[in-house]
Amino acid sequence: MTVDGSKPQALLWDEHFAVVRLEGSGCAGFLNGQTSAKVEGAPSGPIIQACWLNATGRLQALLELRLDDQGADVLVLNGDADQLAQGLDRVIFPADRVRLGAPRQQRRLQHLSSDQAPGVETVLWLDDDAIVPAPWNQTQACTAADLERWRLQQGWPLGAEEITGDTNPFELGLAGWVNLDKGCYLGQETLAKLGSRGAVKQQLRCWQCADPGAADLQPGDALVLNGERAGRITSVADPNGTEPRLGLALIRRQALEATTLQSEPTDSRPHPLTVTVKRPGAFQDPPSGR
Template sequence: MHQALRDQQTASGAQLAPAGENGVTIPLTFDNDAATLQAAQNGVALYDRTHWGRIRVSDSDRLRFLHNQTTNRFEGRQPGEGCDTVFVTSTARTLDLATAYMLEDAVLLLVSPGKQAELIAWMDRYIFFADKVKLDDITTETAAFTLVGPESAKVLEVLGGTSLSDEAYGTHQEITLAGIPVRVAVGSGVAIAGYTLIVAADQAADLWQALVEKDAVPMGETVWESLRISQGRPVPGHELTEDFNPLEAGLWHTVSLDKGCYIGQETIARLHTYRGVKQQLWGVALSAAVEPGTPVAVDGQKVGVLTSTVKTTEGDRGLAYLRTKALEPVPEQVQVGDATGTLIALPFVSHDYP
C-alpha cells in the first residue's frame, strides 16, 4: 500500500534501507543530511513515519481499557485530545512509548516501528469476555508524516489548513491539505515544534509531494536517529527495555500519578513516593565512537551503561542510563570505554519529581 510513496521518494533521491524482517523499506537519507538538520532547527523538515505502527482501539470500553493498561490518564478525555503514554509490564518495565489520539469512536495509537503486533498481542491478553474492546492494526491502511521545525505551521497554512499553533500537545483534527483529508496533530515526536500527519495510504504520495513543494525538506532515518538521540527520545531495544522504567527514562509527562490502578502502578507510585528512581537517562558528548552497551565510569567505578550512539556534525553523541547517586553532583567528565564523555541535559526528558 505504500509502494507509490516509496517510488516517489526514490525518484527524488532517497536511499532506501534493505527490507527488514517485516519486509518494510525506509528512506535512510535523501543525500541532504546537513540541510535537513538545519531545517529542523530553523525551518521545516519532513520525516516519513509510515513504518511506525498504528493501532485502532475501538468499542465502548476503549478509554477504560487503555486507562488500565498504560501509564497516562484516558478516562474523561474527549475527541480531539491526545497524549503520550507508556506500555509497561506488571513491574513497570517499559515496552513502548506511544502517542494516543482520541477520535469520536476510537483511539488511534502511534507506536514504535514494528511494535504494533507485539502490543496488540499484549493488550489482547487483558481483554476479558465482558470487555467491549476491539484492536485493529491499521499500519498498512494509513501513512504518517511529521513536520519538524519552527516553520511547520506556515506549511500547513499555505496548503489550506489551520496551524493549531495555540493548542495543547496532542490536540488534533481532520484538515484538508492540498485537497487531501489529513488528521493533523500538535507535536513532532521530539522537543521541537511541529505536527504529526496521518493520511490514508493511497493518498500518502500526493501529500508527501505537496509538502515537499512547499519547502518541507525531506528527512531520512539517519537524521531522525541523530535528532532523537540529541533530544533524548527513548526507543525500544535501547532505552525502553525490561531493564528500565518510565521514570528512569524521564518520561514523567506520560505518567498520571493520581488516576488509580493500572498495570505497573504500584511500582511507579512507590518510586515516586519514596523518591526511589535509581538511574536517569542522560545525553553524552563523546570524544570518539563507542558501541552501545559500553559501561560508563566515574573515577574508575561503573555508574551506568551507554544505550545509543550516533555520529553528528558536532561529534559522537550518545544516550546513557546513569546511577542517580553518581550524579550528586553531576560529574564534569565520564569514561565510556576508551572515550571520555561530557554529560548533556536532554530536552525530551525530565529528571524532576513533580
C-alpha cells in the first residue's frame, strides 16, 4: 500500500532479452529433458517458466519457453545465452529431431505490481513492429530504479550474485519453476532429494538498512548473527533520496528466523550496521516445506 492507503499503480517493464532458437519436431521432448519445466505435451503459444540446471541441480539460467509449430524459443531472463546455446548444442543428437536456429532478441513486457507474485499471466512477448495492445498500453513504463526496487522487494533473483552457478532454485524461492513430478531431467535427482527433505542450506531474503553508512554496503559483504556468519549480500539498490538502502541476501538456514542481522566489520567500516531482513513477497517454498 502507498502512504495514503491507496493501492499502488502497476508499472510496465519493457525490455529485450536474448532468445536461443530451437527448431524441429522434437523440441518439446528435448526441453522436457533439459529444463525443470514440464514441456512435453504443452500447447503452442503459452509461456512456460523454467530453470536450466547443471547435473548437481545448481541453477545456470532462468528461462521462459514458448513452443510453436516449427520449434521453440528459449528466452534467457538471467544467465548467459551463449553458454546456454553451447550447452544445449552439446547434448543434441540426431534422434532428438532438434537443431539450433539463429539467435535473436525478443521484446518482453511485464506488469509490475507489488501485490502479485511474478507469473506468466503478467508477461507478454511482442514483435518489435507490433502495436502494444490494451491494457498494456495503458500502464506507465517503469524506470530502471522502479524495476530494481520492485525486483528486490519481490525477491526476483535477477542479479549477477544470485545466479552464480552455486545456488539452486529452492534457495532462490523458485519452487514454482521446478516440476518434481515429471520424468528425469538434468539436475532432477538432486532437486528431488532437496524437495523430499524439505530443507536447504540457505534462502534468499530481502534486507533494509536506514543507517547512512548503508551506502557502503556491497554485494559479497557478509552478514552476521551473534558474531557468527549468517549470510552474504547479493544485491544492493542504488540510493534513492532518503529511503532506506535495500537489497537481497542469501541467509543461512540457522539464521532464517532472525529479523535483524549485522554487517560484518571491515577496515573501512569498523562499526557493524543493523539490517532488517524479511521473506521476499514472491518467494515460493518447495512442496514439502522450506
